[in-house]
Amino acid sequence: MQQHRSSAPAHALTVLTLAVALTSGAAQAQQATPLEDNRRITDGYIAIAYELGAILDPALVPGGTSAVRPTWFTFAPHASRTGGEGMYGAAIARRLINTARGFPSWSVTHALARVGIDAQLHATTRQIALELVVRGLPVDAAASLAALITSLNGEALLDVRTLTITVARAVQLYLSAPGFWPLDKVESVVVTLERTLHEGNVAIYTDIGGSGQLYLEWRQGAGGAVTAERVLEEFTLVDAISAEAVGAYDFALAHAFDTPRPQSFDLLFPGIHYKSLLVAAFALYEKARVAPTPEERDALIAMGNNYIAWREQHDMAQPVFTPAVPRPDEVSRAALLQILTPLLRTHFGTVVWNYADYANSQPDRDGNPLTSPPTEYNWAVFPDRWSGILFAFDQAYLQPTGLWQMPAPLPDPGGSTNGS
Template identity: 50%
Template sequence: MDPRRLSSPSPQSTSGSAMQAASSESNTLRAAVPGLFSSLPPNASPLEQNRLITQGYLRLAHAMQAIIDPAFRPGGVSRIMPNWFGFAPHASQEAGKGILGAAVAHRIIDAAQGEPSSSIPQALDRVGLRGPRRLALEALSQAMTWYGLPRDVAAAFASMQGALNLEALSDPRTLWTTAQRFAKLYIEAPGRDPLAKAEAVIVTLERCLNHGNVAIFTDIGGSGELYLSWRQSVGPAPAARVLAEFSRPGSRPDQAQLAYAFALQHAHDVPRPSEFSRLLPSVSTESLVVVAFALFEQARQTPSAGVRDALIGIANNFLAYQEQFTAVQPAFTPTTPRPDEVPRSELMRALTPLICLEMGPVAWKFTDYACDQRDRDGKLLTSKATEYNWALFSDRWPPILQSFEVGYENPTALWVAPPPLVRPDGQLTGAD
């Protein structure tokens, strides 16, 4: 699919305090926005791309939910089980937080080029990192210095994680494992001096998150726009017509028919079907995307709430499987690593315990997921959350499915749009 981007949204206030005070109502799209995609400014930064992607997902989410929920009006709140696109703005926002953390880390390193900091607090003060998360950032920074990292480098690496789930670091085992892993990344990073080596780690995170976010949006977001355009030309279509007439690059009608029949037969299975490489080995992930839209149409026409939700759930799994198995995986484990980066898989392994997903007033945390799993290495000196690697599909697929279930239990929460990302200096990230 040719990469496509979305149009710039309407201007927003540049007041950080105004953002904090924004209500959920003002944070919700009030009307459908025509023209979901157009060219992105050629010199857009990763933060600007993230902002536009998040807002593009919001538009797609509202348009797609209107298919499932005939009573829903874009800009409102749906109490029916949300579609995949309802989760996407929140996931994009989390990627944006990581990209923002990388931007802050760049600033710490830039400041250190002129004069190294005399202490960890000074390094964090230089970029305005304060507030309740400050103590956790200082603790992680100090732990990294015990492994030999310079103060500015340690503060920069800690700031990369400043918008993630820092509560995970309250477990000393997670704190020290995280510090140790970042120290290893630093030692093995390319670069002629400490600050250059730090930049290699920071830029790896920035690119990894940006590449993954753009890849998913281009793939699934592009398919969503393609479907909505097709639907606008033909009108509300029964599922059979979607399977026969709608396609996306790589999909096949015969495969779509097979997967659709499987979905109808197994939609009520517990747990919900998700291991599609085993369950549907002859069906491409691209065909699963087509089936997802057909299931949304079928859900619209289903009077039973239980059946409707079952169809939406398996449709979401089809889309998420394409998203995670096909679209984003190359961003985490590129075939040809860049010589100016550290291994992306190892960087994501270090960050895994801190991963979380905020959905309006509801939050899913990886530590909660890991706490309920078996102890992989059987060692008391390692926390369960540090035994996973988000870069590996097999490690992140089950927790992603669990995060969906949290969203299903709180369907209205997903319609509270993520607030604008704000730098420590109070500027919105769109004010580049």
């Protein structure tokens, strides 16, 4: 369970402005690590979540909680933290590789111990590593790959079917990796995950976080009462089209209480530029603020959340997960994400979402009892990811106050490796 963060910046804009600089030349010159970028992004999301949350619930203060349905920005710090956990696992795997380049390990336990991983406390990591050794991987390559895989959620591997398929896929990915020497091959896997998570984290934050920053700046300077109508008439984003935003907003008002909630926006809004959905979402949040009933308020917030999540996943995440031109020093990002899909877990404060819970709630895709349902999905495939995210939203909506227990900073991988 994540620890409660007792305070947050009173105003989001300073933190966000700093974090958006991640993509600037100055930030590159400082050579921030992916994990350092992730910490700044997570903090930026926390700040904007509180500022936007206080618009919907004036009683909300930084570090506090609210029973009002959370916006997309309240989910974002937790999702960012999950990405950070993967980056942390990559950093640990890299340490294993670098240590082995100096002198090879004589056993899996020795390899893990040399970087501070207690094999007893991290029994799943050791088990996966031993399984990989049995299948032909050298000790240090196996230990590094196991540390990477189990950094997200080793508990999912208690299902022997998931463990068996995960190990088999990991071996195939390793064999397909560029490079000749074992450590070079496993390093390409580590690099692939680290880049994928980092690029996705920065792309989403720059687009969605930047839009949130612009909205709060506009709102602060708008003067007078801010209404949904004013948002649609006066607030603009690059590439957003006003008429499209109005159309999406009107659709949301008409269908907010549909069951299931509208979600196939490519079919509902053919040809729309999905940046327009962000403008519509902010208008929906303003409409929710003055809704006559909590039920209507929550329905409008949920529609706004789905609009932002679609833009996030369809336009920003998908090109990162399945790039048009793969990099020659990487393994397949889609294949790597398929391996990790059954292990995906996010602590939305006190609300724990496991991808396996979603997969197990669906009809068995292949009808084969020897394959676990979570291994039949792939986070890199948009429909698989989108449905899982909507499942997470609905799960978290049942405990809105839990999301306000914000994630604590990840430890420095250069120090203690506990939690790997």
